[in-house]
Amino acid sequence: MERKIRVLVAKPGLDGHDRGAKVVARALRDAGMEVIYTGLHQTPEMIVETAVQEDVDVIGLSLLSGAHLTLFRDVVTLLKKRGMDDVLVVGGGVIPEEDASKLKKMGVAEVFGPGTTTDEIIEFIRKNVKK
Amino acid sequence: MKELASKVLKGDTRSVARLITLVENNSRNAANAMKIIHKHTGNAHVVGVTGVMGSGKSTLIYELARGYRKQGKTVGIVGIDPTSPFTGGALLGDRIRMQELACDSGVFIRSMGTRGALGGLTGAIFDVIEILDASGKDVVLVETVGVGQGEVDVVKMADTTLVVLVPGLGDSIQAIKAGIMEIADVFVVNKADRPGVDRAVAELESMLDLKHVEGERRTPVVKTVARKGEGVSELIQKIDNHMNYLKEQNLLELRRRKRYEAELVEIIRRELMSYIFDEKRLKGKIDDLVDRISMKKMDPYTGAEEVLERMLR
Incomplete structure (x- = not known):
């Protein structure tokens, strides 16, 4: 049986802009993945607990408030604590170049800035999903 | 697999989630674990929630779960959304309305795609119910996809089936009564703060008058405004009443037998298909x-x- 890729698309923090997250969610669905969308204002704890229960392969974090360094770090740390370090974590939003490299050092696999096509995201996930 | 099964029996969240993935992917290993846990099932009250699209099923389930939690009961929730028959992908959004439950360790929520199954459920649903039951959940709430007329499979797996309607369906109640109207153990008229609620309830009651037999249980109709939590404790009362009725009339065993029969047939069908x-x-x-x-x-x-x-x- 073919294994389906399960993706959690989550919006941590306080900004209310979920247009991008929804576009990505739909694109991943149309690429044959199962996408769990949880809505706005998620805490890192909620995101990680949801990832555990839904047993996802990928977490896509979307954030436009500027708090990415703190919130992405918390998600990655909590995932490690729950023994979920095999989950592929990617991020998107308005994230400066130098922050992107900091995020990658923390364990975020890739950061997709403005102008990224959905095809690039799909391809990256397919290539890098673990398990 | 023995280890995974014993962790599931202890209620370990991660193991429950992993085993559900295995049954969804129809893995051999899953069957071995399912064999171990079966004898530990049968304690959960399985409640199926079905109804037309946009009737507020997710919000209602969220409020029901909160109500059960206040009583100290643990809750498993399965939300099913349609899988695209063309791409195989699915957008699972039932959690959006259940955010507040995400970090409650007494609640386990799983979103599933139909993955080609018809009837408003998914092929692995029986397994998932057994897993949540065996993991110690007192109540398992299953939300079907939004249904029209024919999606009545929910009765095959639920002890209690809720059919959720909203005011303003008007004559369409007549249209759908042949299908999902016959499977309700409790009717819920949600969004009861909208105009037309009295008419909707009256139509339901008159339909129930027609089929009511003196001395037999009459399907109750409960008005709720799930968004505000109104009517939810009454609804929980009616759901409990139904379980008591099943036990008193020795009907619970009969329902469970039907579930096991459907499950057995489903497994044989699945195995036969992959063999052929x-x-x-x-x-x-x-x-x-x-x-x-x-x-x-x-x-x-x-x-x-x-x-x-x-x-x-």
Whole structure:
């Protein structure tokens, strides 16, 4: 049986802009993945607990408030604590170049800035999903 | 697998989630774990929630879960959304309305795609119910996809089936009564702060008058405004009443038998399908037959006979 890729698309923090997250969610669905969308204002704890229960392969974090360094770090740390370090974590939003490299050092696999096509995201996930 | 099963029995969240993934992917290992946990099931009250699209099923389930939590009960929730038959993908959004429960360790929520199953459920649903039951959840709430008329499979797996309606459906209640109207153990008229609620309730009651037999249980109708939590404790009361009724009348065992029968048939069907459509043994036979059928050198019935003869020999 073919294994389906399960993706959690989550919006941590306080900004209310979920247009991008929804576009990505739909694109991943149309690429044959199962996408769990949880809505706005998620805490890192909620995101990680949801990832555990839904047993996802990928977490896509979307954030436009500027708090990415703190919130992405918390998600990655909590995932490690729950023994979920095999989950592929990617991020998107308005994230400066130098922050992107900091995020990658923390364990975020890739950061997709403005102008990224959905095809690039799909391809990256397919290539890098673990398990 | 023994280890995974014993962790599930202890209620370990991660293991419950992993085993659900395994049954969804129809893995061999899953079957071995399911064999172990079966004798530990049967304690959860399984409540199916079905109804038309946009009737507020997710919000209602969220409020029900909160109500059960206040009583100290643990809750498992399965939300099913449609899988695209074209891409195989699915957008699972039932959690959006259940955010506040995400970090409650007494609640486990799983979103699932239908993955090709018809009837408003998903092929693995029986397994998932057994897993949540065995992990110690007191109540398992299953939300079907938004239904129209024919999606009545929910009765095969639920102890109690809720059918959720909203005011303003008007005569459409008449239209759908043949399908989902017959399966309700409790009717819920949600969004009861909207105009037309009295009419909706009256229509339901008059329909129930028609089929009511003196001395028999009458399906209750509960008005709720799930968004505000109104009517939810009454609804929980009616759900509990139904369970007591099933026990008193010795009907619970009968319902469970039906569930196990449906589950058994589902597993046999699944195993048989994967046995018959085993690519290694088929060696392109299907393509070959389709060619001949297209060219009118063969008919589909003879083709099917040939496949079955070869594969079941």
